[in-house]
Amino acid sequence: MSAAALTFLDKLCPPEELVQALARLPRPLVFTNGVFDILHRGHVTYLAQARGLGGSLVLGLNSDASARGLGKGPDRPLNPEADRACVLAALESVNLVTLFDEPTPLGLLRRVRPDVYVKGGDYDIESLAETALVRSWGGQACAIPFVDGYSTTALVKRIRG
């Protein structure tokens, strides 16, 4: 396989390269975060719409340790962080993927300082600490409509019968 076919790997951003990588991205900068354990139609619809709200989309991905603390189940995440990051980086809608290791993305959000913070309609955007934070520097928070019938947990349940 030619190296050109693997350019999506360039979207994986280690924390120490974040500042330089962000400076190269077209504004407005949109940011979202999540686990994205098994990618489904709800996710890709959501990410495409998020990308449409600005010039580039930065995705903060929960590390495996961080995801394990979210109570999604004892064997979650099923896909390890490196694999989840690669699948997301291969999407046209996503410009940059960076991991965070804390229970919430607030620390990462402070470093990125996006123009727009996005979360899916399964969250009450007004009550999120992320919303208050992004508004503190004049950014906006935006909820993307939930696509009914798509969730990783439901998919795992169906597969396991």
Ligand SMILES: Nc1ncnc2c1ncn2[C@@H]1O[C@H](COP(=O)(O)OP(=O)(O)OP(=O)(O)O)[C@@H](O)[C@H]1O
């Ligand atoms: N069906 C959906 N429609 C729109 N957005 C979604 C949908 N499912 C998840 N999202 C959004 O995608 C992001 C990642 O969500 P998450 O990884 O929790 O997906 P999930 O399918 O709900 O997983 P799980 O069932 O493991 O909680 C979140 O910001 C969430 O709001």
Ligand SMILES: O=P(O)(O)O[C@@H]1O[C@H]([C@H](O)CO)[C@@H](O)[C@H](O)[C@@H]1O
């Ligand atoms: O994939 P999820 O479970 O939607 O992602 C979580 O979102 C939380 C959200 O930002 C609420 O504040 C976040 O705190 C958590 O770390 C996951 O990213």
